[in-house]
Amino acid sequence: MTILSIEHLNKAFGGLQATNDVSLSLEQGELSAIIGPNGAGKSTLFNLITGYHRPDSGRVIFNGRDLIGLPPHEIVRLGIGRSFQRSNIFPRLTVFENVQTAVLSHYQQSGHLWRGTSRFGKLNEQVERILHSIGLWDKRARLGGKLALGDQKRLEMGLALALEPKLLLLDEPTAGMSSEETASTVALVKQISDEFKVTLLFTEHDMAVVFGIAQTIHVLYYGGIVASGKPQEIADNPEVQKIYLGEKDAKSRFRG
Amino acid sequence: MQTLRTIPAWTWGLLAAVALAGLSFVLGEFQLILASQMLIAGLFAMSLNIIMGFGGMVHFGHAAFYGLGAYTVAILAKNYNIPLWVALPLAPVVSAALGAVVGWFCVRRVRLYFSILTLAFGQILYVIVLSVAADFTGGDNGIHGIPVPEIISSARNYYLFTLLIFTLCFVALFIITKAPFVLTLRAIRENAERAQFIGVDVRRHQLTTFIIGSFFAGIAGGLMAILNRFVGPDMLFWTTSSEPILGSLMGGMFSLTGPAVGAALLLGLHLFISQYTEFWPTVLGILTIIVVLAAPTGLVGLTDDLPRAARSAE
Ligand SMILES: Nc1ncnc2c1ncn2[C@@H]1O[C@H](COP(=O)(O)OP(=O)(O)OP(=O)(O)O)[C@@H](O)[C@H]1O
Numbered sequence: 001m002t003i004l005s006i007e008h009l010n011k012a013f014g015g016l017q018a019t020n021d022v023s024l025s026l027e028q029g030e031l032s033a034i035i036g037p038n039g040a041g042k043s044t045l046f047n048l049i050t051g052y053h054r055p056d057s058g059r060v061i062f063n064g065r066d067l068i069g070l071p072p073h074e075i076v077r078l079g080i081g082r083s084f085q086r087s088n089i090f091p092r093l094t095v096f097e098n099v100q101t102a103v104l105s106h107y108q109q110s111g112h113l114w115r116g117t118s119r120f121g122k123l124n125e126q127v128e129r130i131l132h133s134i135g136l137w138d139k140r141a142r143l144g145g146k147l148a149l150g151d152q153k154r155l156e157m158g159l160a161l162a163l164e165p166k167l168l169l170l171d172e173p174t175a176g177m178s179s180e181e182t183a184s185t186v187a188l189v190k191q192i193s194d195e196f197k198v199t200l201l202f203t204e205h206d207m208a209v210v211f212g213i214a215q216t217i218h219v220l221y222y223g224g225i226v227a228s229g230k231p232q233e234i235a236d237n238p239e240v241q242k243i244y245l246g247e248k249d250a251k252s253r254f255r256g
Numbered sequence: 257m258q259t260l261r262t263i264p265a266w267t268w269g270l271l272a273a274v275a276l277a278g279l280s281f282v283l284g285e286f287q288l289i290l291a292s293q294m295l296i297a298g299l300f301a302m303s304l305n306i307i308m309g310f311g312g313m314v315h316f317g318h319a320a321f322y323g324l325g326a327y328t329v330a331i332l333a334k335n336y337n338i339p340l341w342v343a344l345p346l347a348p349v350v351s352a353a354l355g356a357v358v359g360w361f362c363v364r365r366v367r368l369y370f371s372i373l374t375l376a377f378g379q380i381l382y383v384i385v386l387s388v389a390a391d392f393t394g395g396d397n398g399i400h401g402i403p404v405p406e407i408i409s410s411a412r413n414y415y416l417f418t419l420l421i422f423t424l425c426f427v428a429l430f431i432i433t434k435a436p437f438v439l440t441l442r443a444i445r446e447n448a449e450r451a452q453f454i455g456v457d458v459r460r461h462q463l464t465t466f467i468i469g470s471f472f473a474g475i476a477g478g479l480m481a482i483l484n485r486f487v488g489p490d491m492l493f494w495t496t497s498s499e500p501i502l503g504s505l506m507g508g509m510f511s512l513t514g515p516a517v518g519a520a521l522l523l524g525l526h527l528f529i530s531q532y533t534e535f536w537p538t539v540l541g542i543l544t545i546i547v548v549l550a551a552p553t554g555l556v557g558l559t560d561d562l563p564r565a566a567r568s569a570e
């Protein structure tokens with residue numbers, strides 16, 4: 001079953017066509033990746049799906065609903081969570097409070113005026129579970145802004161997980177991480193995809209990561225889709241190879 | 257664990273309230289009036305600080321809602337002979353209703369543009385009270401001789417009455433600051449964009465904050481009207497808005513008690529220094545500079561917000 005379908009999406013910034021007639025669809029439960037060189041329009045595509053930008057034309061259908069024109073918070077409430085490429089958290093809230101805010105929002109308690117946050121037992125247990133799974137439980141009392149970059153990226157992912165999304169968009173989840181951190185984050189992404197029935201779409205520059213876990217890969221180049229398919233098909237695609245030719249050993253890297 | 261941490265806060269609050277009530281038997285009439293003014297200034301500052309400190313929205317027109325509360329009491333009690341026990345509760349309702357209208361426009365903009373809008377709306381309300389609605393408001397002259405019930409007409413009793421209302425408001429605000437509403441508000445202050453992407457309706461949350469702040473400002477204004485038995489248009493003027501801003505700055509914007517302490521201290525200091533010099537604005541300016549440069553988190557500092565938040569997460 002198709003959960004998200006993007007049809008003929010276009011977005012220009014001034015004269016720059018950042019998204020160029022993009023069409024793609026995601027199947028329920030699928031783990032897929034978007035790759036493409038810097039500036040190819042990966043983040044812009046995420047921004048169009050989540051209501052950060054409004055496309056010039058085209059449609060984004062999620063579970064049968066057209067998302068275009070909806071404000072971001074309503075799109076979130078329909079079940080789309082996202083993380084950002086540059087860590088985007090609440091710097092002067094503690095790690096615990098960061099995730100707690102997201103969990104409270106997910107359960108529509110953000111506006112509660114009189115019950116103390118410490119008295120939401122069930123929801124706080126949920127916060128605890130999320131902090132354990134992103135490996136930040138021990139750092140729960142630290143301020144978000146005081147975390148190392150890799151930890152901030154993980155917290156970023158925790159905020160998205162707290163929303164229990166049906167579709168999770170991760171924009172370069174391992175950017176700025178050491179190789180151990182990358183490995184644990186990749187394991188986490190894989191675990192999220194396997195354990196929960198989440199449909200997951202991520203962007204990533206590390207080809208080993210992409211070809212290691214993605215079931216489907218979409219290649220973006222100058223705003224347009226060049227190829228979509230299984231990892232093997234993408235690796236064998238001559239056009240894709242040409243795009244990545246500038247990079248050393250592109251072909252061997254594709255083989256993961 | 258949890259009770260160990262919450263009991264001391266309540267205990268301290270209760271002790272403070274009892275001590276403040278005890279003062280009423282020690283202080284003379286003049287001092288009791290000053291103490292009442294301090295409590296009202298403190299409440300006014302706390303009402304602003306929900307918007308400015310916790311919400312991060314610098315509000316230059318807050319005096320309008322304070323003044324509206326005062327005029328509501330004055331007009332109802334004086335012009336329509338409505339008992340104070342009815343007029344006073346209506347003050348925050350009127351302020352909150354106007355706050356909803358003004359806030360609806362203001363939260364559509366952020367930072368400086370938000371501040372300028374609040375200033376503009378505040379001044380519009382000031383001009384309405386000063387001249388447009390002068391038949392009701394007495395224009396420049398204001399409204400004198402607001403009738404006050406016998407039971408709260410003495411300085412001591414009125415102080416105790418003010419203290420009671422102040423305490424109730426403080427408890428209400430304290431509860432709100434511990435609830436998801438203010439946690440989410442702080443998140444919005446930190447990163448409004450990210451808040452949207454965890455599903456928070458940022459504008460609606462900010463509007464609610466604006467209305468809550470206006471509500472409590474209305475109570476403060478109503479209390480002031482009764483204390484002075486007089487209201488004048490200056491209560492809405494933008495310089496009146498600066499008083500709780502400076503009070504919050506002195507006391508500490510990131511806490512609940514800070515602004516109340518800061519505003520009360522400023523009022524006392526104003527009176528004290530005015531005995532010796534006419535240059536209060538200069539003294540105030542120097543004080544402000546010192547606080548901003550040396551202790552930007554104010555006297556109460558960060559004690560209420562961050563470290564406690566950090567501890568409560570454990
Ligand atoms: N808000 C914006 N205003 C103007 N131009 C923008 C904006 N956002 C993106 N762009 C431009 O659109 C193009 C695509 O940017 P985008 O961030 O989507 O690329 P990307 O594939 O995510 O790149 P990277 O791998 O570096 O993250 C770039 O040329 C970028 O400069």
Ligand SMILES: [Mg+2]
Pocket residue numbers: 042043044085171
């Ligand atoms: Mg990007």
